[in-house]
Amino acid sequence: MARQQIAEFFFMMIFLLIIDETINRSVKSFLSILFYFSLIISHYGLSYIFMFSIIFVEIILYFYNSKNKETSSKITYSFILLYTVLCLSWYMYTSDSSTFNSIIRLGNNIISNISEDFFNPVHVQGLEVLMMEAVSPIHQIHKYLQLIVQLFISIGVISLLLKRTNMNFNKRYIAFTYINFLYLLCCFAVPFFASSLNTTRLYQITLLILSPFFIVGGIVTFKSIIWILKKPWSYKNYMIVIKLFSVFLLIFLLFNSGFIYEITKDDPTSISLNNSINSFFFNNQEYICANWVHDRNTNSELHADVYRRLLLISFEGAENTFDLSNDIQNISKNSLIYVGSYNINNNIFSYSEINISKISSKTNKIYSNAGAQVYHC
Numbered sequence: 442m443a444r445q446q447i448a449e450f451f452f453m454m455i456f457l458l459i460i461d462e463t464i465n466r467s468v469k470s471f472l473s474i475l476f477y478f479s480l481i482i483s484h485y486g487l488s489y490i491f492m493f494s495i496i497f498v499e500i501i502l503y504f505y506n507s508k509n510k511e512t513s514s515k516i517t518y519s520f521i522l523l524y525t526v527l528c529l530s531w532y533m534y535t536s537d538s539s540t541f542n543s544i545i546r547l548g549n550n551i552i553s554n555i556s557e558d559f560f561n562p563v564h565v566q567g568l569e570v571l572m573m574e575a576v577s578p579i580h581q582i583h584k585y586l587q588l589i590v591q592l593f594i595s596i597g598v599i600s601l602l603l604k605r606t607n608m609n610f611n612k613r614y615i616a617f618t619y620i621n622f623l624y625l626l627c628c629f630a631v632p633f634f635a636s637s638l639n640t641t642r643l644y645q646i647t648l649l650i651l652s653p654f655f656i657v658g659g660i661v662t663f664k665s666i667i668w669i670l671k672k673p674w675s676y677k678n679y680m681i682v683i684k685l686f687s688v689f690l691l692i693f694l695l696f697n698s699g700f701i702y703e704i705t706k707d708d709p710t711s712i713s714l715n716n717s718i719n720s721f722f723f724n725n726q727e728y729i730c731a732n733w734v735h736d737r738n739t740n741s742e743l744h745a746d747v748y749r750r751l752l753l754i755s756f757e758g759a760e761n762t763f764d765l766s767n768d769i770q771n772i773s774k775n776s777l778i779y780v781g782s783y784n785i786n787n788n789i790f791s792y793s794e795i796n797i798s799k800i801s802s803k804t805n806k807i808y809s810n811a812g813a814q815v816y817h818c
Contacts, residue, residue, distance in 0.1 A: 459613055497616075744776055745778070
């Protein structure tokens with residue numbers, strides 16, 4: 442989603458401010474407040490993830506500093522308190538505490554079901570996705586590539602935890618790494634945790650922090666192989682590993698972008714490469730039809746499938762637009778049903794059991810331009 446992408450930008454700006462110790466304190470304070478509020482108003486899910494992250498990070502650093510007799514920054518605690526108050530206050534005000542209440546219900550669900558549904562794919566969405574059958578051999582290859590990435594990230598984080606790597610990371614970044622790795626583990630073990638935000642979305646967010654450990658894990662793995670073979674580790678070995686992983690990431694990019702699926706015509710997934718995919722993509726005829734509805738509509742209910750409804754919302758707003766029901770009898774009299782090009786070409790609606798034939802037999806067609814249609818109930 443666009444708003445999540447914007448939120449991720451501010452998330453990374455905040456993260457860079459947190460780990461960069463060379464920025465002037467006054468500048469850092471000003472930018473932190475600016476980016477905090479920008480993140481909060483951009484996306485509620487990422488806002489709460491970050492809120493819990495910074496709290497847990499400072500708890501980790503408190504025990505670390507106590508053990509090593511180092512002092513903690515009072516300014517950091519002040520900013521955590523500021524962010525927490527801003528985040529909770531904003532969503533309590535704008536959504537009547539519904540978001541906060543959802544988090545409380547999620548916590549209750551996890552606590553009450555964790556003993557029975559731990560590692561149960563029925564309630565653990567991440568595990569369900571992991572065990573899901575791929576639609577084709579090429580999609581199966583992509584799944585294996587994803588698992589390889591997760592394997593090396595896990596090796597990298599564990600090697601950091603066990604101090605098996607000599608790479609020098611900022612201690613706050615290390616704490617963020619542990620927290621995000623814990624989030625990733627919870628996706629595959631804790632019931633209802635991943636389904637609250639969606640596994641793929643949570644996985645993508647954690648990769649913003651964890652992705653460097655793919656390379657770290659790769660280097661540690663190849664170092665171990667070289668050690669088992671009783672051969673010395675050299676700069677030449679290091680460059681070989683970097684080149685191998687560069688090739689892997691190139692292939693990984695081609696799969697993730699949907700390019701491989703597009704050139705093989707194997708269930709394409711990218712709307713950037715294929716505009717015939719059923720998604721948030723609309724042609725000129727659909728825009729013209731939606732504009733026609735807007736010009737002539739007199740407060741009638743508007744119904745469309747989940748994607749075409751977004752187009753109607755851009756013209757009419759969300760108040761009078763509805764997702765198409767599975768039963769046409771549930772649609773109010775004098776309502777309008779909007780039909781897009783994908784619906785016409787495939788005789789189906791997204792996430793609905795109604796088809797075009799069923800609608801045309803029970804309603805009156807009042808507009809058609811060969812790319813979109815409107816029916817009157």
